[in-house]
Amino acid sequence: MALLQISEPGQTTAPHQRNYAAGIDLGTTNSLVAVNRSGKTDTLPDSEGRHLLPSVVHYAENGKILVGHAAQQKQASDPLNTISSVKRIMGRGIEDLKSLSNRLPYEFDGNSDTHVPRIHTRQGNVSAIEVSAEILKNLAHRAEQSLGEPLSGVVITVPAYFDDAQRQATRDAARLADLNVYRLLNEPTAAAVAYGLDQNPDGLIAIYDLGGGTFDISLLHLNKGVFEVLATGGDSALGGDDMDHAIAEWLIGQAGIGEVDALLFRQLMTAARQAKEALTDADSTRIELTLGEQDFSVEMDRATFNGLIDDLIKKTLMSCRRALRDAKIDKDEIDNVVMVGGSTRVPRVQQKVGEFFGCEPLTDLDPDRVVAIGAAIQADVLAGNKPDSDMLLLDVLPLSLCIETMGGLSEKIIARNTPIPVARAQEFTTFKDGQTAMAIHVVQGERELVSDCRSLAHFELRGIPPMAAGAARIKVTYQVDADGLLSVTAEEVHSGVKSDIVIKPSYGLTDQEIETMLRDSMSHAKEDIEARMLAEQQVEARRVIEALDSALAQDGHELLTDEEYANIQKVRNELEKQIDVANSEQLKKAIKAVEAASEGYVEKRMNASVRQVLSGKNIDQVDV
Ligand code: ADP
Ligand code: MG
Numbered sequence: 001m002a003l004l005q006i007s008e009p010g011q012t013t014a015p016h017q018r019n020y021a022a023g024i025d026l027g028t029t030n031s032l033v034a035v036n037r038s039g040k041t042d043t044l045p046d047s048e049g050r051h052l053l054p055s056v057v058h059y060a061e062n063g064k065i066l067v068g069h070a071a072q073q074k075q076a077s078d079p080l081n082t083i084s085s086v087k088r089i090m091g092r093g094i095e096d097l098k099s100l101s102n103r104l105p106y107e108f109d110g111n112s113d114t115h116v117p118r119i120h121t122r123q124g125n126v127s128a129i130e131v132s133a134e135i136l137k138n139l140a141h142r143a144e145q146s147l148g149e150p151l152s153g154v155v156i157t158v159p160a161y162f163d164d165a166q167r168q169a170t171r172d173a174a175r176l177a178d179l180n181v182y183r184l185l186n187e188p189t190a191a192a193v194a195y196g197l198d199q200n201p202d203g204l205i206a207i208y209d210l211g212g213g214t215f216d217i218s219l220l221h222l223n224k225g226v227f228e229v230l231a232t233g234g235d236s237a238l239g240g241d242d243m244d245h246a247i248a249e250w251l252i253g254q255a256g257i258g259e260v261d262a263l264l265f266r267q268l269m270t271a272a273r274q275a276k277e278a279l280t281d282a283d284s285t286r287i288e289l290t291l292g293e294q295d296f297s298v299e300m301d302r303a304t305f306n307g308l309i310d311d312l313i314k315k316t317l318m319s320c321r322r323a324l325r326d327a328k329i330d331k332d333e334i335d336n337v338v339m340v341g342g343s344t345r346v347p348r349v350q351q352k353v354g355e356f357f358g359c360e361p362l363t364d365l366d367p368d369r370v371v372a373i374g375a376a377i378q379a380d381v382l383a384g385n386k387p388d389s390d391m392l393l394l395d396v397l398p399l400s401l402c403i404e405t406m407g408g409l410s411e412k413i414i415a416r417n418t419p420i421p422v423a424r425a426q427e428f429t430t431f432k433d434g435q436t437a438m439a440i441h442v443v444q445g446e447r448e449l450v451s452d453c454r455s456l457a458h459f460e461l462r463g464i465p466p467m468a469a470g471a472a473r474i475k476v477t478y479q480v481d482a483d484g485l486l487s488v489t490a491e492e493v494h495s496g497v498k499s500d501i502v503i504k505p506s507y508g509l510t511d512q513e514i515e516t517m518l519r520d521s522m523s524h525a526k527e528d529i530e531a532r533m534l535a536e537q538q539v540e541a542r543r544v545i546e547a548l549d550s551a552l553a554q555d556g557h558e559l560l561t562d563e564e565y566a567n568i569q570k571v572r573n574e575l576e577k578q579i580d581v582a583n584s585e586q587l588k589k590a591i592k593a594v595e596a597a598s599e600g601y602v603e604k605r606m607n608a609s610v611r612q613v614l615s616g617k618n619i620d621q622v623d624v
Pocket of ligand 1: 212345346
């Protein structure tokens with residue numbers, strides 16, 4: 001995980017032993033695990049040679065928990081205790097479920113007062129995080145058996161569109177499974193890595209992922225080894241299952257079936273799926289069904305099947321078109337199309353996608369395994385098994401990059417999860433009249449106070465021409481380049497005085513630490529608000545005093561009687577005393593008192609057409 005830190009000059013990486021790492025594709029329908037062994041990265045099979053682990057968990061009567069194929073076998077007989085497609089509800093609240101629950105075959109705990117929905121099973125209520133943890137444990141165990149060593153860490157893939165809550169839920173699942181997460185990697189990025197596309201200097205890549213029940217299109221921009229997600233799109237209810245459905249409907253018509261009960265429907269869907277998969281390799285296949293007393297048999301050829309799924313493919317291409325529009329790129333500009341997901345094995349899908357993008361899609365790697373393979377390649381790099389020259393991929397900032405402002409507050413310049421490379425600028429101003437230098441403190445983290453964030457660098461902008469407080473305009477630009485290097489420049493806009501610093505990435509902070517920092521930022525939110533308000537009031541109080549002193553020195557004795565002068569001075573001194581002892585509310589009152597006491601004075605100054613007003617702002621600047 002990239003953490004930006006100042007480099008020690010001449011720092012070298014100490015030699016290290018080999019660490020065992022795995023990549024995990026935690027899928028909606030199926031999950032996989034891949035590792036790198038003797039320079040080759042591939043997915044691992046279970047003891048029966050199966051690479052795909054169905055993402056299904058069964059809570060059995062004997063208190064055991066079954067995962068994968070064994071759980072899948074219980075789906076028909078015990079659907080309520082057999083949880084599938086749990087990825088759809090990861091990081092989702094009760095409210096979000098309303099739209100999903102009619103598609104999910106299990107029951108939710110009705111009176112859950114936490115906002116994490118819990119699924120009702122005979123072994124108690126379980127959250128999506130716990131169900132996912134069972135799948136992760138199973139896969140990690142498979143990897144450890146195969147490597148003969150405990151895993152030092154894993155990379156888990158998530159859809160590019162997963163938000164913070166969904167990513168956090170995935171991390172929590174990994175923690176429950178006792179896994180060290182090097183990082184979460186976007187699924188499309190992993191797929192591109194599996195094909196080695198990150199070795200190209202740059203390019204535009206489309207990742208077409210058609211799974212069992214979901215379709216995702218992601219458009220990535222690769223620039224010097226860094227992936228930026230330009231757009232994502234798709235349909236969360238479109239996939240191979242719909243192809244099965246179309247075949248089942250066709251079978252109902254062919255066999256002249258009237259009533260379809262749940263059992264028959266399941267039988268039809270299974271037959272349909274077998275036929276579909278057979279048609280990937282064969283031009284024609286025979287479907288046989290037992291309908292009560294009668295046997296029914298029919299031949300289905302590929303042309304018929306293609307006819308049934310063309311609309312579905314068209315829908316996916318419409319999503320592609322939308323994503324291209326969002327990314328503001330033309331489909332001819334796409335350099336590579338990577339096919340992901342079991343359903344991209346269907347020849348018609350490959351053909352139509354190729355026609356749409358006008359290029360041959362990449363299909364050499366098994367579309368089921370490509371995401372896990374990419375994750376494992378990344379995991380190996382992150383585990384430190386690659387030379388330093390193998391640059392680490394960064395696609396988003398793990399934590400926000402901030403600047404310290406008056407009062408020890410942290411102001412975000414670039415928010416976390418922003419794709420990199422990125423550059424953002426923000427303007428600041430001076431606090432004191434005649435201020436000629438400004439200290440810039442670069443910090444990283446999510447908390448409101450600098451003291452709770454991680455300090456990255458200090459530097460100074462000197463030679464600012466002396467101006468009234470608030471008149472200087474200092475533009476601070478943060479730029480994170482393709483190598484993950486942060487450079488910060490500060491420039492006084494009027495005079496062009498400049499200063500800069502380069503901050504190098506380091507991978508020192510573990511995800512655990514990042515997690516703790518993120519969690520802290522949530523659990524401390526309330527405290528932080530008071531701390532921030534107080535700090536703000538303190539800054540405001542100092543500013544008011546500064547401005548008042550400067551005004552009084554200029555024309556106080558000219559415009560005010562001695563009594564008026566003394567009165568203003570008194571409330572001013574009272575405010576000054578309060579700064580370090582009062583809470584935000586008290587301080588606010590003291591500031592108000594100073595403002596009230598000096599109202600008449602401000603009016604006199606304005607009448608005397610003095611440009612400098614009490615606010616300390618320069619009149620020219622008011623409309624800036
Ligand atoms: P997910 O990403 O949703 O977990 P997968 O990528 O594992 O899903 O894809 C599962 C889908 O791929 C299923 O609908 C399955 O029928 C389909 N599939 C698997 N193998 C083939 C094949 N040989 N031909 C056509 N479809 C296939
Ligand atoms: Mg998938």
